[in-house]
Amino acid sequence: MNKRDLLLDLIAGQQPSAYTPAAFFMHFDPIYHQGQAAIDKHLEFFSYTGMDFVKIQFEQRLPPGATIRKPEDWAKVRLYSQDAFDTSANLVKGLVRAAGKEALVLMTLYSPLMWAARAVEKSDLLVRHMRENPEAVNKGLEIMTANVINLVRACKQAGVDGFYASTQGGEDYRFGGNPLFEQYIKPSDLAVWAELQSCNFNILHVCDYEGSYSTYSPLLDYPGQVVNCSLKLGERNLTPKEAAVMFGRPFMGGLERKGILATGKPAEIRQAAQAILAQAPERFILAADCTVPSETPWENLKTAIETAHNRG
16 A cells, blocks of 8 residues: 555545654755755655655745735735746656655645735734725725635645645634634635545645634634644643544644754654554554754654654
């Protein structure tokens, strides 16, 4: 059984896995963001670490859009055609040709809200505008949704297997418990997910840099065959089994991206991975809660992955 079949069987629940799969991701230097250099670096990382799928970092630079100073400016954000994403689509094509028979190839996908946050110098401006005039901001959010969907379509035509699709906005410091999330942000996320549904393998990533979700309730009905999120939920620390039961699907994660995984010695990493594996459900992928720091030694990630593979 190759890595591709292993993960497809994991989400189908047809039989116990031959071993526990694992995967970690990081941003590479700008010289590896496009073209053959990007293909080669992703393949080198995949091969060296032994991870169980190829995840493409979305690093494409796009032409600048409108300057956002007031809520009404969001209607002027730029709409990019599907052709604008040829750089990313070509990266998908290259990696599918090189590794697609052995492993699933997934594209990192930021949500429309995350795209909007990147359109301004300070993301708190987006939050402030949304609270001041949500209808005005929503015009921009709709354009960003169309941009994300155009990226998805370009990648699907290039042969991608699925997406590592991120969501933000439900954090307590943004719109957690606020009707703005349900009225504006969630619909934009779900419009993108409707385009993802035809793919083989999608991961819902609850992106949380601050450890500031007190509930995942608004996200439990999001699609995705696998969920990746932090195990810190308010004052609670979930186990991987509890997270899997909560979302009703296999869980991916367990290790903190900036913890022992990034800075520890091999013995410490093995011990931390073993502790998570002891709390994991049968259908589980060992990973971090998000992208690990770029300076993380590849050997650390390889050690964690080998520990998962040895679990059986």
